[in-house]
Amino acid sequence: MKLNALLKTLGFLALAATPVVAGTAPAPKNPIAPAPANDDLGINATLGYDSSYVWRGVTYGSNWVSAGLNGDLLLVGGAGEDGAGSTSLLWDVSWGFLAGDNDSFTPAFSGAPFPFSTLGNDSNSFQRLQLGAAFAHDFGPAVVSLGYRYFYNMGDLADQKGYNTSSIFTPFGTGNGYHGMKDTQEVYLGISTAVGPIDLAASANYDLSNDGWYFDLTASTTVAITDAISFVPSFNVGYANNYTWQFTPDSVNTFSGGAGGLFGSGVGESGGDDVSGWAAANVRLAFxxxxxxxxxxxPYVAVNMPLGALSNVAQSSQSNPFLGAGGVNPPSTGFETTWYAGAALSIRF
Structure with a gap:
């Protein structure tokens, strides 16, 4: 009898332990949530403000407001877990403007004696639209990109029509051999890699419209402060070869003191029409x-320091006798050391 009771008890326990549906395992005590679907479109939207617009070592003006979109499209997946071997299409579009039209190049006519004080305002507007696309291939140790950019320059700085309707005698619309900036096409080759904690990026940029080169090298590192805040110091240095920063040769000749450009006597040209040599160094601290x-x-703070070849490209009353005689001192802030700051908000879609 005891044996029969024991067998019945064991049978009851076995039945209780059997799953309700045959062939299925018991539900785990702590189920794992399913991975969310990847709905990332690979697009970034950015809105930014910079107290000064510094581009390749030249300070174009103050209070730059910009907006842009950029993204990447995977064309060929990499075989390695780290993505090595993949090829992507990178694209970007951005637009910015000088709020207040406070550029760095216009002489201060208002402070000069008559008749110079009647020659117009002391500022010029500037807007820039930039479009770009590149193929990037991940070789493992480094990523190499080959790309194209188009720059559409607008505003008084880019006026190439002769006379500026907003001011009879502004430097970028005088019809006096000084024709502002060209809309520019550019091709470039870039490479990025990492050496320990240091990220390195270099590029060679060829200006198809003005037949000049600009080379740059950037080193940066990322230091995590908290889970949400990082510190990213970076250093950039640039080298120019027959480069004009998209200004026409007449414009650059004027900046460098040529007499045949803006307000010149038209007799000879003492300045050069392009720049070659070390251009600028830039230090940035981003958070x-x-x-x-x-x-x-x-947010970030930065300092831009023009080097020998670029720092020598600055207007002065001494090199423009016509302006000097009227007590007008053209600004050289576009080619001087500039401390500036700003912030950008980026949202990934």
């Missing part, structure tokens, strides 16, 4: 703040 999984706010 990316991750607001959520998709949005990042990046």
């Amino acid at each position: 990316p703040i991750k607001l959520n999984s998709r949005a990042t706010l990046t």
